[in-house]
Amino acid sequence: MFSKSCEYGLRAVIFIAQQSIEKNKVNISTISEEINSPQAFTAKILQQLTRNNIVKSVKGPHGGFTVEEHKMDIRLSEVVSVLDGDSIYKGCGLGLKQCDANSPCPLHYKFIEIRDNLKNMLENTSLKSVINDMYLEEIILKR
Amino acid sequence: MFSKSCEYGLRAVIFIAQQSIEKNKVNISTISEEINSPQAFTAKILQQLTRNNIVKSVKGPHGGFTVEEHKMDIRLSEVVSVLDGDSIYKGCGLGLKQCDANSPCPLHYKFIEIRDNLKNMLENTSLKSVINDMYLEEIILKR
DNA sequence: CATAAAAAGGATAATAAGGTCTTTTAATCT
DNA sequence: AGATTAAAAGACCTTATTATCCTTTTTATG
Numbered sequence: 001m002f003s004k005s006c007e008y009g010l011r012a013v014i015f016i017a018q019q020s021i022e023k024n025k026v027n028i029s030t031i032s033e034e035i036n037s038p039q040a041f042t043a044k045i046l047q048q049l050t051r052n053n054i055v056k057s058v059k060g061p062h063g064g065f066t067v068e069e070h071k072m073d074i075r076l077s078e079v080v081s082v083l084d085g086d087s088i089y090k091g092c093g094l095g096l097k098q099c100d101a102n103s104p105c106p107l108h109y110k111f112i113e114i115r116d117n118l119k120n121m122l123e124n125t126s127l128k129s130v131i132n133d134m135y136l137e138e139i140i141l142k143r
Numbered sequence: 144m145f146s147k148s149c150e151y152g153l154r155a156v157i158f159i160a161q162q163s164i165e166k167n168k169v170n171i172s173t174i175s176e177e178i179n180s181p182q183a184f185t186a187k188i189l190q191q192l193t194r195n196n197i198v199k200s201v202k203g204p205h206g207g208f209t210v211e212e213h214k215m216d217i218r219l220s221e222v223v224s225v226l227d228g229d230s231i232y233k234g235c236g237l238g239l240k241q242c243d244a245n246s247p248c249p250l251h252y253k254f255i256e257i258r259d260n261l262k263n264m265l266e267n268t269s270l271k272s273v274i275n276d277m278y279l280e281e282i283i284l285k286r
Numbered sequence: 287c288a289t290a291a292a293a294a295g296g297a298t299a300a301t302a303a304g305g306t307c308t309t310t311t312a313a314t315c316t
Numbered sequence: 317a318g319a320t321t322a323a324a325a326g327a328c329c330t331t332a333t334t335a336t337c338c339t340t341t342t343t344a345t346g
Contacts, residue, residue, distance in 0.1 A: 001144065001231065004334060007238030014249055027292065036239075041335050047294065060343030061291040076250075088144065095150030096179075098286045106157055106273045106282050107219075110264050118257050130249050139249050143241045147304060170322065184305050190324060203313025204321045 006083040009045045011035040011141050013079055016055055017067040017127045018134065025064035036142045045083065052082045067127065076130070077122035089119045149226040152188045154178040154284050156222055159198055160210040160270045161277065168207035179285045188226065195225045210270065219273070220265035232262045 002010070015035050019026045028046065032039035046065060050057045054074060055065050080088070092099035093111035100108075133139070145153070158178050162169045171189065175182040189208060193200045197217060198208050223231070235242035236254035243251075276282070 001234070001236060002238070004238065007236075010250075011237050029292095038335055040337070043293075044295095044335090050293085057293060058343085059291085059293045059341080061289095061345065063292045063343075065293090091144070093144060093150075094154050094284075095145070095147065096154075096284075096286055103283050103286070104280070105284065106277050107153075107268075110268065114257065114261050114264060117260055121253050121257060125250075125253065134249050137247070140246055141237075141239075141248065143239055143246070172322095181305060183307070186323075187305085187325095193324085200323060201313075202311075202321085202323045204315070206313070206322045208323090 001088075002080065003084050005041075005045050006080055008035065008037040008042050009049060009083045010076065010079055011037065012042060012046060012065075013049065013055060013067065013127065014130055014134075015141055016065045017072060018131050020066045020068070021072075021131060025058065025062065025066050027064040031065065034141060048082060049079070054079060054082065072128040072131075073126040075123050076125045076127070077119070080122055089115055144231070145223065146227050148184075148188050149223055151178065151180040151185050152192060152226045153219065153222055154180065155185060155189060155208075156192065156198060156210065156270065157273055157277075158284055159208045160215060161274050163209045163211070164215075164274060168201065168205065168209050170207040174208065177284060191225060192222070197222060197225065215271040215274075216269040218266050219268045219270070220262070223265055232258055 012031055012035055015031060016026055026034075028039055028043045031037075031046075032042045035042075046055060046057070049055045050065075054067075054071065056068050056071075057063070057065050092105055093107050093115075094105045096105050099105045155174055155178055158174060159169055169177075171182055171186045174180075174189075175185045178185075189198060189200070192198045193208075197210075197214065199211055199214075200206070200208050235248055236250050236258075237248045239248050242248045
């Protein structure tokens, strides 16, 4: 469904956000340990998320990554579109370049439903709400 | 959503099935032309579908590919699982190896809904029904 | 100001996905 | 039987994704 980059990215953002709520900055080595991802690769992904103002990074001693308070209600869709673009929402299920109501592929209307579903879920799910859910149940980001 | 192999495979099967209803065998060069896919690669994919008894192949002059009548009600899910396996249905949205009701990822329940949706669509859509739909509206497999 | 901690950036390596080409096998038609 | 046509099979190549390594830059602190 998502690329590895996007999977790691989502996990990382969720972890960082959770820690930010507890007032902790976290560095890459902690992050990659806690979400079980390759460290250098994760660093690359966080660079992208930093450039796109989804996470904030601070260099130097006691530096690390945070999600600022006013960013807590960004949607998962924003993370996904930074890392994977919008092909999941827009692309044709059968891979046709041109596929819309005017010249639909045989599965066009069936796919629209599923993609809209995914789109709505990602657009309606804020970082904050994910973190809240995590406090309700024992929820893990490793393994 | 699907791999290229799976996209080409689905398009190919749909095209072959449609032609089979009109009593035509079709060869790879026609198929790849009509569904706009790389010929040699499409041949590879059709080999897999042949080995898995989804399409039937006949070698030699006037040979080609067909979908036999009793195969017309196989589901799209069967094609997808031959070409892409079942990770779309089973895999965790965040890429965790272990993720289920016992140790769910933060998005587990949200993803279940979407994957079930996709699963149901593919399991309830037969080749025959796709072809029928294609006769109702002007539907294309190219571009 | 020197040092250490941390992210940023560039270069490269490994693996997987996507795609091509050539040879082999099988069916059909003179 | 021999020529021809078409798929099957396997070897090979290319590109994109995933992943690592190493150097540079930034910055907090003793």
